[in-house]
Every structure is written in C-alpha cells, then in structure tokens.
Amino acid sequence: MPKYTTAILVRNQFGVLNRVTSMFRRRQFNINSLTVSETESDSFSRITITYEGDNELHHQIVSQLYKLPDVSKVKELDSDESVTCELMLIKVKNDAATREDIRTAADAYKAETVDYTHDSIIMRIAGDSRRIDAFIALMREYSILEICRTGVVALERGSKTILEIMD
Amino acid sequence: MKLTGADIIVRTLIEQGIDTVFGYPGGQIIDVYDSLYKYQNEIRHILTAHEQGAVHAADGYARTTGKVGAVIATSGPGATNLVTGIATAYLDSIPMVLVCGNVPCAQLGTDSFQEIDITGITLPITKHNYIVGSVESLADIIREAFVIAKSGRPGPVLIDVPKDIQMAECEYEPKAPVEAYEMKAAKRLDMAVECIKDAKRPYIYFGGGAISAHAEEEIMALSQRIDAPMGCSLMGISGVPADHPCFLGMQGMHGHYASSVAMNHADCIIALGVRFNDRATGNKDKFALATNIIHVDIDSAEFSKTIKPAYSLRGDVKLTLQKLLELLPEKKRPDWRAEIERFKQEEQANQDVRPGMTPYNVLKLLNEYTDADTPVVTDVGQHQMWTAQVIKFYKTRRFVSSGGLGTMGFGLGAAIGAQLGTGKRTVLVSGDGGFGMNLHELATAVTNNIPVVILVFNNGVLGMVRQWQTLFFDKHYSNTELNRQTDFVAVAKAFGADGVKVDNLEDLKKALDQGFSCDGPFLIDCLIDKDEFVLPMLPPGGSMDDLIVKVEK
Numbered sequence: 273m274p275k276y277t278t279a280i281l282v283r284n285q286f287g288v289l290n291r292v293t294s295m296f297r298r299r300q301f302n303i304n305s306l307t308v309s310e311t312e313s314d315s316f317s318r319i320t321i322t323y324e325g326d327n328e329l330h331h332q333i334v335s336q337l338y339k340l341p342d343v344s345k346v347k348e349l350d351s352d353e354s355v356t357c358e359l360m361l362i363k364v365k366n367d368a369a370t371r372e373d374i375r376t377a378a379d380a381y382k383a384e385t386v387d388y389t390h391d392s393i394i395m396r397i398a399g400d401s402r403r404i405d406a407f408i409a410l411m412r413e414y415s416i417l418e419i420c421r422t423g424v425v426a427l428e429r430g431s432k433t434i435l436e437i438m439d
Numbered sequence: 440m441k442l443t444g445a446d447i448i449v450r451t452l453i454e455q456g457i458d459t460v461f462g463y464p465g466g467q468i469i470d471v472y473d474s475l476y477k478y479q480n481e482i483r484h485i486l487t488a489h490e491q492g493a494v495h496a497a498d499g500y501a502r503t504t505g506k507v508g509a510v511i512a513t514s515g516p517g518a519t520n521l522v523t524g525i526a527t528a529y530l531d532s533i534p535m536v537l538v539c540g541n542v543p544c545a546q547l548g549t550d551s552f553q554e555i556d557i558t559g560i561t562l563p564i565t566k567h568n569y570i571v572g573s574v575e576s577l578a579d580i581i582r583e584a585f586v587i588a589k590s591g592r593p594g595p596v597l598i599d600v601p602k603d604i605q606m607a608e609c610e611y612e613p614k615a616p617v618e619a620y621e622m623k624a625a626k627r628l629d630m631a632v633e634c635i636k637d638a639k640r641p642y643i644y645f646g647g648g649a650i651s652a653h654a655e656e657e658i659m660a661l662s663q664r665i666d667a668p669m670g671c672s673l674m675g676i677s678g679v680p681a682d683h684p685c686f687l688g689m690q691g692m693h694g695h696y697a698s699s700v701a702m703n704h705a706d707c708i709i710a711l712g713v714r715f716n717d718r719a720t721g722n723k724d725k726f727a728l729a730t731n732i733i734h735v736d737i738d739s740a741e742f743s744k745t746i747k748p749a750y751s752l753r754g755d756v757k758l759t760l761q762k763l764l765e766l767l768p769e770k771k772r773p774d775w776r777a778e779i780e781r782f783k784q785e786e787q788a789n790q791d792v793r794p795g796m797t798p799y800n801v802l803k804l805l806n807e808y809t810d811a812d813t814p815v816v817t818d819v820g821q822h823q824m825w826t827a828q829v830i831k832f833y834k835t836r837r838f839v840s841s842g843g844l845g846t847m848g849f850g851l852g853a854a855i856g857a858q859l860g861t862g863k864r865t866v867l868v869s870g871d872g873g874f875g876m877n878l879h880e881l882a883t884a885v886t887n888n889i890p891v892v893i894l895v896f897n898n899g900v901l902g903m904v905r906q907w908q909t910l911f912f913d914k915h916y917s918n919t920e921l922n923r924q925t926d927f928v929a930v931a932k933a934f935g936a937d938g939v940k941v942d943n944l945e946d947l948k949k950a951l952d953q954g955f956s957c958d959g960p961f962l963i964d965c966l967i968d969k970d971e972f973v974l975p976m977l978p979p980g981g982s983m984d985d986l987i988v989k990v991e992k
Contacts, residue, residue, distance in 0.1 A: 286572075287558070287570075290559075290562070291562060294562045294563060295563070298563045328743045328747070331739075331742070331743060332740060332743070332744060335738075335739045335740035335742075336740050338739075338740075339566075339592075339738070339740060340567075341566070341567045341583075341587055342567075
C-alpha cells in the first residue's frame with residue numbers, strides 16, 4: 273500500500289480540527305498520524321496527516337477535504353520532494369546491566385538524553401518516521417516505560433509554499 | 440444603522456431574498472421572533488406544528504423553487520428536532536439556511552436549560568455550520584452561509600446564535616444578495632467525446648445534480664444528437680418531460696424495466712449529476728460491467744466513491760453538456776434504438792393490467808388531475824416508488840421526495856412548503872405509516888389554508904418492509920402489521936380539514952373532483968390491498984440477473 277503525507281491548510285478557527293477529524297471518522301478514513309499547528313500566518317493552521325491506501329482512497333480524502341469550507345489548500349507531499357520529520361520522547365528503564373547498551377544505541381541514533389534518574393532515562397529523537405520506528409524496535413530489547421510521538425510534520429523542498437497551489 | 444443581533448438576522452434573511460421562513464419559537468430565539476413581528480410585512484413566517492415539519496417545509500419550498508429554504512428554531516429540543524430534516528436535505532443536496540437560538544455565551548458548555556451542542560450534532564449532516572461569537576460577525580456569517588448553501592453542490596448550513604448575541608447591538612449595512620460561486624464547465628473533454636462517438640449503445644443517466652444545474656434542455660439535446668435513450672435516478676425525476684420519446688424513466692431497484700435493462704446493456708453511460716447510490720446500482724461489482732462510464736459532476740468526491748468511471752469530468756452539468764454538444768457530431772444508432780424498443784415492449788408486456796383499486800390504477804387516475812405545474816410530493820415506501828413510476832411529470836422541480844435519506848414523515852411538511860413555494864395546488868401521496876409520523880402538520884395546512892390533496896395509500900401495513908419480509912424473511916411480518924384503528928378522515932376533520940375514505944375507483948374519482956376543487960387541505964383515505972408489490976424489484980445487493988419482474992402469490 274502506498275503511503276501518503278498530506279498537508280492541509282485550514283482557517284485558523286475554533287473547531288476546525290474537529291470538522292476535519294469528524295469527516296475522517298464518518299467516511300471511515302484511517303489515518304496513521306495527524307499533527308496540527310500554527311503557521312507563518314495568523315489566518316491559517318496547518319494539519320499534516322499520513323495514511324496508507326490506494327490512489328482512490330487518496331483521491332477521496334483530498335476531494336472530501338476540499339468540500340470543507342474551512343479547508344483552504346490540500347497538498348500531497350511526495351517523499352522525494354519534501355522534508356518530513358517526527359519527534360519522539362521515549363522513557364526507558366535505567367538499570368546498570370543495560371545502561372551502556374542504551375547509551376550506545378542512543379549515540380548511534382543521535383537521540384539526546386533529556387531526563388536522567390536513578391531508574392529511568394528519557395531520550396528525545398527527531399527524524400523521519402522510519403528512523404524513529406527503528407529506534408523503538410531497538411529499545412524494545414530493553415524496558416520501554418512510555419512513548420510519546422508527535423506525528424509527522426512536513427514541508428515541500430525549495431521556495432514554493434502550499435499557498436501557491438491552484439485550487 | 441444600529442440594530443440588535445435579532446434584527447440583523449431577520450434583515451439579512453430579507454436582504455438575501457427570503458420571503459418565507461418556516462419555524463417554531465422558543466425561549467432562546469424569542470428576540471428573533473420579536474424581529475419577525477416587527478418586519479412581518481417583509482417576511483412571512485410559517486409556524487409549523489413541530490420543528491421537523493418546518494425543515495421539511497423549507498426543503499419542499501427549496502426543491503420546487505430552486506431557492507434557499509430558511510428555517511428558524513429555538514435551542515435544545517427545538518434544534519434537535521431539526522436533525523432528521525437537515526439530514527434529509529443534506530443527502531439530497533438541497534440548499535437551506537437554518538438559524539437556531541442558543542443559551543447566552545457565558546452559559547455555553549454548562550449544560551444549562553435547553554442548551555445543546557447543535558453545531559456538534561449537525562457537523563456530519565451540514566455542508567457547514569457556525570456558532571456565532573460576536574454580533575459584529577453575524578450578518579457576514581449569514582451571507583457566507585447563503586454562499587455555501589447555494590454554491591457548487593448545494594446543501595444545508597446551520598447557524599447557532601447565542602441569545603446575548605441576538606440582544607447585542609451593532610451597525611448593520613444592507614448588502615445585495617450573495618451570488619453562488621461561478622460554475623465552470625469540465626475541462627479536457629476530448630477522451631470522453633471519442634468514447635461517446637465510438638459507443639454503439641450510449642445511455643444518458645441523470646440525477647438530482649442535473650436538476651440543480653438546470654440542464655434539462657442540454658440533456659434532451661444530447662439525447663437527440665447522439666440518439667441515446669435517457670433514464671434517471673429517483674432524484675432526477677421531472678428533469679425531462681415524461682412523454683419524451685427517448686425517456687425511459689427511473690432506473691434502479693424499482694426502476695422502469697426498460698430503463699434499468701437499457702442501462703445494463705449500454706456500452707457507454709453518460710452519468711450526469713448522479714452518485715451511483717446502492718439503490719441505483721444494486722451490487723456494484725456486477726453493475727454495468729461492459730460499460731464505459733463518463734461521470735459528470737460538480738463534486739469530484741463522487742468520482743470513484745462507489746463506481747469507477749472511465750472518464751470523470753468535474754464541472755457544472757449544464758455548462759459541461761453545452762461544451763460536449765459543441766464537440767459531438769450527430770449520429771443515428773438504429774440498432775440500439777431497435778433494442779430499446781424491444782425492452783419497452785417487454786416492459787409493456789409486464790404492465791399491471793388488473794382492474795380495480797390497484798396502486799397503478801389509483802395513480803393513473805391521479806395523472807388525469809395533475810397538470811405540468813402540480814408539485815407531487817411523496818413520503819417514503821411503496822407509494823413513493825409507485826408514484827415515481829406512474830406519475831407523469833412535464834416540468835422540472837415538480838417531483839419532491841426524500842431520496843437519499845428515505846425519510847418517512849417527510850411528505851406533509853414538504854407538501855406545505857412546495858405549495859407555498861409554487862403557489863400551485865399540491866398533491867401529497869403518502870402511506871398510512873409515513874403519514875402517521877408527522878400528520879400533525881395538518882394543523883399547519885389548515886391554519887394557512889394550503890390547497891393540498893393528500894392521498895393516503897392505506898393498507899394497514901408498512902408495505903415496503905412487508906414486501907421484503909414476504910420475499911426474503913419467510914413472511915415473518917414482524918411489526919409491520921399496524922393493527923391501528925386510526926380513522927384518517929376523522930383525523931383530518933379533527934384538524935379542521937376535510938376528507939373522504941374510498942375503496943373503489945369511482946369513489947376515488949369523486950374524491951379527486953372534490954379535492955381538486957377544495958380551497959384548503961383535502962385528505963383521501965385510499966384503501967388498497969396489503970399485498971401489493973412494487974415491481975420490478977432488484978433485490979438488495981443483487982444484479983440485473985436477479986431482477987424480479989413478477990411475483991406469483
């Protein structure tokens with residue numbers, strides 16, 4: 273199944289995220305991740321979603337999004353043409369037997385230790401989702417206590433912006 | 440000038456061309472009702488018996504006039520009573536603007552008396568909705584609501600207005616009625632044109648989208664140009680005059696035999712403003728397999744939603760057809776025509792020719808009373824399908840029926856709205872089940888002296904469900920035998936209307952004479968047999984091979 277990363281520029285208004293997610297729920301669209309944030313403009317918020325599916329599902333999602341009056345632009349971000357990134361905080365058990373292995377793995381993945389106690393370590397790692405998945409897989413060898421991921425954010429490479437796409 | 444929020448609501452509705460609004464007052468909308476009192480010479484308010492009746496009335500008004508229907512209701516139960524009506528309008532893409540009151544802003548979210556999150560509730564059944572946060576934004580929100588309601592694929596828009604915003608004041612400048620977004624023709628027609636040129640058996644299939652685009656003339660011109668038969672979905676009925684020689688009628692689950700069969704035999708379906716609902720296609724994996732589908736629609740989300748077209752053309756149906764007509768040469772298709780004639784003869788051979796009070800004979804008689812201008816409204820069920828099959832429509836927007844949602848209880852409210860919208864005597868064909876759901880709107884019809892002839896197909900059962908139970912559930916008539924003692928004529932009289940009960944065609948004729956000369960509502964309680972079938976029938980999930988044409992009893 274092809275994977276899609278799609279950016280949605282929406283009116284920066286109360287309840288808009290609910291409208292978007294309500295439509296996904298009603299239409300039975302399954303989303304892998306969803307992020308929402310402020311943008312360079314006060315008028316817009318930006319939602320980034322990732323999902324897997326065939327071309328028809330992708331077409332449906334884009335068309336249904338455009339039917340929401342609060343949605344201004346929808347842009348599929350091709351993985352070759354865009355930069356994507358995700359952030360994760362991961363908390364693992366800290367004990368003497370595995371401490372050194374965890375540190376080596378963290379160094380290899382450029383995960384930064386942001387909290388350290390006698391029995392726990394929180395690391396922060398940013399990168400594409402595949403890299404984060406791999407780091408989680410590695411950490412499963414030890415004791416993962418908690419994970420928090422932000423979901424994918426993405427921007428198109430070069431000077432072009434989402435506002436420039438034609439309706 | 441400085442006006443209150445309530446005045447702004449009413450002034451903006453008037454400004455946007457609304458002459459009739461349907462609704463029901465209550466505590467949190469009382470300020471708006473005070474404004475309606477003030478401006479009663481400029482806008483007519485029709486008080487219904489129930490908010491559901493008000494939405495259905497606005498719906499019937501919108502369907503028959505093409506204008507935006509307008510509704511006002513109070514908060515809480517007033518707002519929730521609108522829900523079925525909003526969903527009905529949403530599923531059939533009917534333009535509507537609804538204004539609800541709500542508790543003052545400071546009380547929102549506290550579960551105060553008659554507070555409900557109506558924007559949350561109606562999120563999936565409106566094109567858009569608003570909760571107004573300031574009186575300054577009110578007029579422009581209403582204007583935007585009208586733009587959204589009538590642009591592109593039309594639909595209902597709800598505006599929730601907290602009471603303190605109705606009471607607050609701000610400057611109001613009247614503006615011109617808003618325009619819908621400009622419609623455009625689809626681009627890149629060349630492949631579709633080649634496909635139509637090459638087709639041996641083209642079939643034109645139109646629906647509600649063709650009616651909202653006003654594409655009647657273009658559809659008939661296309662039919663003539665390429666020598667193709669026309670069929671329609673339930674929502675397309677009245678789009679083309681019933682006596683047009685190339686019109687085969689409704690297709691689908693209970694469609695005309697010739698229309699459904701022709702569609703199934705076609706090698707090219709030109710689909711105009713339709714959405715290939717399961718009631719129209721049956722089993723979509725077996726639907727029109729040997730066919731290239733050219734799908735024209737204003738809403739690109741309809742392409743491939745259920746059926747994958749060979750060519751999808753996003754654009755206004757009327758404008759796109761005009762462009763197609765420029766590109767398509769005239770072509771005669773005598774072989775296809777001959778085949779169609781054969782389908783028609785097969786349909787004729789299966790015609791119901793029994794004498795007496797059959798649904799077919801009742802509606803054939805009704806055909807003698809309706810003229811091109813008569814709106815014919817239905818409820819939902821067997822009578823709806825019989826009406827769709829038998830009643831002859833000669834003018835667009837004269838058939839009013841809940842297609843997508845299939846809302847029993849839709850009819851009476853919608854008939855009142857249709858009558859008020861057109862100013863023409865209106866016919867409601869209903870069943871004893873559906874009519875029983877919202878018959879209190881008889882009060883509205885009487886108060887407003889609405890000339891509506893109400894034909895209740897009374898068989899004492901929920902006929903459509905019974906038909907399924909007969910065919911697919913071993914005649915287990917679970918809760919479909921009503922066993923009621925309701926005397927509909929007495930009910931009509933109790934509400935201040937008139938009516939008669941009939942059980943034969945002669946009396947029906949007399950009743951229709953009376954009904955069609957009556958000033959106000961007139962009810963005909965029309966007794967029919969409980970084991971009448973709607974035929975043909977494509978069993979749910981079936982394909983054309985499973986078509987039931989006759990049932991041996």
